[in-house]
Amino acid sequence: MQPILDLRDVSYSYLGRQNALLDITLQIGQGEQVTFMGANGSGKSTLLAILNALIYPTEGEFRAFGNLVRPEVFDSLKEDRFRSFFRRKVGFVFQNSDVQLFSSTVYDEVAFGPLQLDLPRDEVKARVEELIDMMDLGKLRDRAPHTLSGGEKKKVCIASVLAINPDVLLLDEPTAGLDPRTQLWLIELLQELGRSGKTVVTATHDLDIIEQIGQRSVVIGEDHRIVVDRRTDQVLNDLDLLLAANLIHRHMHRHGILLHQHVHSHGEEHKHRHEQDHDHGRPHDKAK
Amino acid sequence: MTKVDDSPWPSCQAQGGRRDFVRKTLDGILSFLQEAFVTREISSKKGLLQSLDPRIKLISVLALVFALTTVRDLRVILIFYMITIVIAHLSGISLSFFVKRVWLFIPIFTGVIALPMIFNVFLPGQPLYHLLYLGPSASLGPFALPESIYITREGVWSACVFTLRVAACVSAVVLLFLTTSQAVLFRSLRSVGVPKVYVLTLEMANRYVFLFLEIIRDLYTAKRSRTIISRGTWAEQRWVGGRIGYMLIKSLDLSERVHQAMISRGFNGDVKIIEEYRIGLPDYLAGALALASSALMILYD
Incomplete structure (x- = not known):
């Protein structure tokens, strides 16, 4: 399978001193459901930010859809076809919902992405209505983000990303702080997205959901390197590995x-x- | 760290005292959160002003406020103020809430300016009430003072006109704010030519003010829960200074992340927002009435 996201010997350090990722080589194919597992501070969120072209490797290279992801392309003021293509294709659900909910109302938040795609206004509205319906956000549509509960915020975040209809969905600790019902709703949604052929990449250290949302697991150790990249069931049954990666306690x-x-x-x-x-x-x- | 102090509880009477300044200030700031909740409730009610197009409301209020600033006749201002009260009632706003909201700030902001006006020291006129006899050649440093200080008829009249005019203008603006959701109000600024980027910035600033207020509230609550002895004003001021620095760093970090979240969803610096309003006949009528009233007020004076 041709990888759509391809990391080669990628390292990332903050301010050139503090290592966040070391020697990451990883390929993700179309339609795969992958989970990044690792303890706090192992570098999962940094890896997702690189995969979303928000930050760039300090060493190594990252290719997406066969193209090299470079700051010259993504940080440029000049319009770029690959950048637009990438932003349509890849959606990112941030860990902190407040970061992602910057609009005044739920409706505006969901409409933000489609508006950036330069879709006709009627299509934007139709898409927003469809998402609001699908995610059961009708009662919240005119509410301001600060009036929403944690679970509602997460729902709106996911809706706002799905509104772009990305083929690749990156999620950073999506179940953190959610009640059991919302967690289950999210797991079912991710499974449904997976069945429909979307590529779903989830960073988490919640072992309870991993088996349900990904067939493949990449464990990142506390030394910021990939420890293993295997089938999820194999990873979950390797207690020594989970102990070493600080994913379980004895x-x-x-x-x-x-x-x-x-x-x-x-x-x-x-x-x-x-x-x-x-x-x-x-x-x-x-x-x- | 693992020992439990099981000595008997002291038998002492809880004593109250003055509330510390941080608490008072924060309570004042946090009341903003509650007010926003009340505003949202009122703006989502069914009422006269809520049914009108926000752009029409904004332009009408701006025109009326401008016209009102030119009016010097107390009767006209009084009539205008009465009309705002009637409209407030028709828009489902509790009159006591509305009047309190307007008059709460008037003594603070207007009183300071209007009060000196009533004395003959600043505005000469017919004596209404004698206060003090200073005698001939009285002075205050290099400034010569009149022989006696008294409240003037003209001064009181001017102060009344000024105060009522401010109250009437504030009432019109409060009506606009109470009956229009903040998101829609900001968006309607486009109708008076405010560029999209300012509208978006204003919306985002408004959204994150709430987040920061919540963080500040949590910080203070956490501090209170661990405060065993009062440390005095100087220590409190130092704590506030430290938190201001912390919030600055936090806001910088947040702004970077929010920008990333925007970029992630395709934002490339070109602001695109949905502006969708429908102006009907009632909106046109209300707008025309407001503009005609404004013109009349200016011409009358």
């Missing part, structure tokens, strides 16, 4: 969809056994 681990916690108030060895079946198909012993 006293907190997954069993199927349940997160299991051991709270210790002593420093002595102990064992416990779960009677029920687990996602790895056998009872689980845990020793400390």
Whole structure:
């Protein structure tokens, strides 16, 4: 498969000193559902920002749709066909919804993207109405962003990106701070987008959703390098890997969809056994 | 760090005191959030002004305010003020809320300017009430003062006209703000030739003021929850100074990220906004009435 997003030996450092990413080589093909997993500060958000051509590698190269992504093209005041094409193709849902909701009302927010595409006004309106309908935002359409709840904000953020109808969707910690119902709604939406052929790239450290939103997982270590790039089920069953990447704690681990916690108030060895079946198909012993 | 202090609770009476200045200032600023909520509620009601096109409302209010500034007849101003009260009522605005909102600021801003006007020191005229006899050749430094200081008839009249004129103008503007959502109001500025980029900037500034207010409120709440002893005004001022610096850094960081979010959705510096209004016959009639009234007021005077 021809990769649509192609990173070769990419490194990124802030102010030339603080490393955020090191030697990242990664290809993402059309229609793939990929998750970036990593602890806080591992560089997931930076990687997404590079994939959205908001920042540029300090070393290595990034190609999107076969073209080299360079600041000369993306930061130029001159109109550029590739830049317009890229912005139509790739949508980015930011982690902080307040960053993304800069318009006065929900309606204006959803309309912002289509307006930038220079679509005819009627088409913009039709698209906004369709999105508002699809995302069940009718009651919120004239509301100001600061009056929305966290879940509503996230919905509007996603609607505002989907309004451009991108083929590639980048999401940064999309489930952070969402209640279970909104989380489930989001997972189902991402699955639906995946089924319709969209490329969905999600950065998260929420292990509960990874299996549901991506078949492929890229684990980024705390040293800002890719640790593994494998099938999601393989990654999730590799407890040593998850421990090393600080994605689970030895006293907190997954069993199927349940997160299991051991709270210790002593420093002595102990064992416990779960009677029920687990996602790895056998009872689980845990020793400390 | 893990020890629990289980000594008996002190038996002491909670004592009140003056509220600190940070709290008072923040309460004042944060009331802006509540007011915005009330404004949104009123602007979404069904009423006379809410049914009119925002551009017509904006142009009408501007014309009326301009005409009013030229009027010197107290009766005309009084009639205008009464009309604003009637319109407020027809627009579903509580009269006590409306009157309070207008007159709350009048003594502060207008009173300071109008008050000296009533004394013969600033505006000579017929004596209305004698205050002080200074005697001949009284002076204040290099300035000569009149023999006696009194309130003048002309001064009181001018102060009344001035104060009522300000109240009438403020009432018209308050009506506009209360019956039009902020987003629509900013957008309607395009009708008086304000460039799109200013409209967008104004909208975004207004949107992020709320976010920053919420951050400031959270910062102060977090501080209060950890305040064990009062540290005095100097320490409070230092804290405020530090937070102002923090908010500046935060706003710079946020502006960069917001710009990235805009670029990510195709923004390339060319501002595109949706302006969709429909002007009907009632709008034309209301606009014509407002413009005719403005012209009449100017001509009458």
